[in-house]
Amino acid sequence: MLWRRCRHPVLSSHPVTPMNGADLRNHLRKQLEADIGLMDINELSQDGENVKEQYFKKIQSHDILLLDALNHENMRVIGRLLWEKPNKSTQFVVGSSGVEYALASCWRDIGIPTLNFSNFYRSGTIRENVLVVSGSCSMITHQQIANALSNGFHGIRIPIHLFTNNQQYLKSFIEEVVELLIGGKSVILYTALGSRDGSIGVTREHLNALGIQPREYGHFIGKQLGILTNEIMNKCRIGRLVLAGGDTSGFITKELGIYGLEMIHQVSPGAPLCRTYSDNRHTDQIELALKGGQLGGKNYFEDLLKLNMIRKC
Incomplete structure (x- = not known):
């Protein structure tokens, strides 16, 4: 269409x-x-x-x-x-x-050879679980989240109180997520389910009350999601991380200290699986997928969980 x-x-x-x-x-x-x-x-x-x-x-x-x-x-x-x-x-x-x-x-x-990634990777061990962090308000991401939740993923809505300086609340939230990941669960952390989610308006009101200007909403939320994701990865190294939302992906990768990506598998057009290069040990050489709101099929998150790729050489 x-x-x-x-x-x-x-x-x-x-x-x-x-x-x-x-x-x-x-x-x-x-x-x-x-x-x-x-x-x-x-x-x-x-x-x-x-x-x-x-x-x-x-x-x-x-x-x-x-x-x-x-x-x-x-x-x-x-x-x-x-x-x-x-x-x-x-x-x-x-x-x-x-x-x-x-x-x-x-x-x-013009005859310049291009890489064939099938030459560099072969089947390996399937990942036990993945962590998905979504700041996307897209209906497509909503459908992907709903589909994943009905197929064994554990979903947690990121509470509005996390967008404050309440360190104790942040600590207890991180502990809950880490416990699930260590237990083998694939977890989806999300801010909203689609563009009509009532939490979007509530979040804007909350940020307004904190004195944050509308033009700064995206940057503020993205930075907080980056801090959250970095803390989780530091306490529980997950081999495969998925970030949903174009703006979200940019803010979080910055907080994770990631400075380079190497594409390793074409999961969906515009949203491949990559290997990271980072200044932080806990986010270096992990597998990362960045997905814009409108990208990926309905089984995108499950496909990433099932995908098994390791280097041939």
Whole structure:
């Protein structure tokens, strides 16, 4: 099914940056002051030299250039444009896994070998359990959580009191989670079940009462979830961790001291299983999956629990 961005059930109800229009340029202008250009699918469909010339002109005349895509051919063209840049200056490219798909398509076209991950990993021991931490309000994540809970996962709603400086409450909550994990349970910690969850409004009121501004909600909650996850991992090393929610994933990985990821298995498009590189011993060389709110199938969490991958070499 195709959606306008402003009508997508997840994007239109995002708690921090809801889409209320189909033009991504207008959406981004609300978040930053920059001259934003666009290269649309008609321009990308021109012949090779014309599309290059158009691209080079636009990247020189705009602070940011959006590249639109509708099909695989558009992605191949984008990959070639990114790879064959006109000068040796550094490019800063922001995007979803589409960036990787575009570049990989280009590399195959020009004969650069790409990795086949099946050459590096084979079946190993299935993980006994996983820890899932979700700050996502997406209905898709809600469905994934509900499905996992009906298939043996233990769910705990993260209480609003955890978003305070009550260290004793935090300590007892962590002890409860660690006890479940040590006992072999797969645990899902979640802040909300979908965008219509009444706890979202209650949480906003609570944060308001603490003097936290609406624009700081995401950062504050993400940091608290990161502190919570770090404490749990420090007390009970879990081999496989799953973070649900795009903003949540960024904040938590920062708190965990993770500075690098190595993809080890394609669980679902845009949400692979990775190996971590971290400054902290308890979060270094663990398996980590980062999942945006709208990504993954309904069995995503169970698939990660059952997945068994270890290095061949």
